[in-house]
Amino acid sequence: MNTEMSIIIPAYNEEENIELIVEELEKVVNKLNISYELVFVDDGSKDKTWNKISKIGENNKNIKGIKFSRNFGKESAIFAGLNYAKGKCCAVIDSDLQHPPETLIEMYGFWKNGYDVIEGIKLERGKENKLYKWFSKLFYKLMSISTKVDMEKTSDFKLLDRKAVDEIIALPEKNMFFRAMSSWVGFKTITVGYQVQERAAGNSKWSTFGLIKYAIRNIVSFSTAPLQIVTFLGLLFLVFTIFLGIHSLYKYFSGQALGGFTTIILLQLITGSITMLSLGIIGMYISAIYDEVKNRNRYIVEKSVNIMDN
Numbered sequence: 191m192n193t194e195m196s197i198i199i200p201a202y203n204e205e206e207n208i209e210l211i212v213e214e215l216e217k218v219v220n221k222l223n224i225s226y227e228l229v230f231v232d233d234g235s236k237d238k239t240w241n242k243i244s245k246i247g248e249n250n251k252n253i254k255g256i257k258f259s260r261n262f263g264k265e266s267a268i269f270a271g272l273n274y275a276k277g278k279c280c281a282v283i284d285s286d287l288q289h290p291p292e293t294l295i296e297m298y299g300f301w302k303n304g305y306d307v308i309e310g311i312k313l314e315r316g317k318e319n320k321l322y323k324w325f326s327k328l329f330y331k332l333m334s335i336s337t338k339v340d341m342e343k344t345s346d347f348k349l350l351d352r353k354a355v356d357e358i359i360a361l362p363e364k365n366m367f368f369r370a371m372s373s374w375v376g377f378k379t380i381t382v383g384y385q386v387q388e389r390a391a392g393n394s395k396w397s398t399f400g401l402i403k404y405a406i407r408n409i410v411s412f413s414t415a416p417l418q419i420v421t422f423l424g425l426l427f428l429v430f431t432i433f434l435g436i437h438s439l440y441k442y443f444s445g446q447a448l449g450g451f452t453t454i455i456l457l458q459l460i461t462g463s464i465t466m467l468s469l470g471i472i473g474m475y476i477s478a479i480y481d482e483v484k485n486r487n488r489y490i491v492e493k494s495v496n497i498m499d500n
């Protein structure tokens with residue numbers, strides 16, 4: 191193992207960005223003057239992404255790639271990249287140049303100084319629409335509360351030491367939230383700020399519905415806080431029930447029953463909706479458990495370039 195740095199690049203329909211990111215990353219590794227490999231993970235792209243990766247790979251053995259048989263999602267792509275990477279340290283970076291490649295120089299410096307987990311932190315959120323900002327704020331708030339890690343500014347842009355990478359790829363869970371896992375593994379950690387750039391070409395790969403699904407999955411895969419909140423709500427309601435029960439019985443025995451129609455309707459609505467919500471939350475956990483129990487592969491590799499021979 192004598193590759194100094196592996197750079198993992200998940201790519202889904204990024205045909206216009208592949209050459210650009212290769213060029214930028216090569217500038218960085220040349221400046222650092224280190225041995226390197228770029229590990230592209232084509233997450234089942236439908237455009238020419240794979241053609242570009244394999245063509246570049248033919249002329250440069252440092253550029254490696256695997257292509258998934260279909261779209262398995264960014265988390266699976268990152269995981270696969272970490273799995274194939276050979277470097278003493280591994281960086282993960284988006285293929286759309288939103289993560290400035292030069293930041294890797296600073297990250298590498300910290301790694302050289304003995305840090306194991308170097309987290310890229312967004313100094314400013316990029317251009318996003320209001321609804322997206324609102325949702326991501328809510329999501330990160332929930333994540334931060336439940337993971338006790340300040341997640342608001344974190345991203346998938348990171349540099350990890352080999353020992354952190356080995357811990358992460360050894361985790362058996364299928365629904366992994368990479369952003370939180372890198373802090374979960376511990377080790378000597380530091381953050382490095384970066385300015386989120388405009389996407390070089392193409393569009394964001396997320397739909398609103400996709401993002402909501404992703405957010406729920408990640409919360410469920412990393413935290414049981416929602417289940418605890420539901421239990422707490424149940425207890426709170428028990429207290430109300432006791433008070434209201436005593437109150438109603440008192441009214442009944444003192445002959446002032448009847449009335450209280452509004453109370454009944456409100457109680458019905460509140461308990462009904464809380465019960466439904468709680469069932470829903472429990473359902474999400476059951477479906478996450480179901481996914482884990484099935485124990486399917488995280489991804490299926492269809493093709494690869496420069497992977498076998500190292």
Ligand code: UDP
Nearest residue numbers: 200201202233263264267284285286394395
């Ligand atoms: N990506 C991926 N699989 C997916 C969606 C995205 O590998 O299913 C990659 C994408 O090619 C990019 C990175 O993940 O390199 C970030 O995606 P995107 O730019 O669409 O997300 P955003 O920056 O808008 O959060």
Ligand code: MG
Nearest residue numbers: 284286288389
């Ligand atoms: Mg992007």
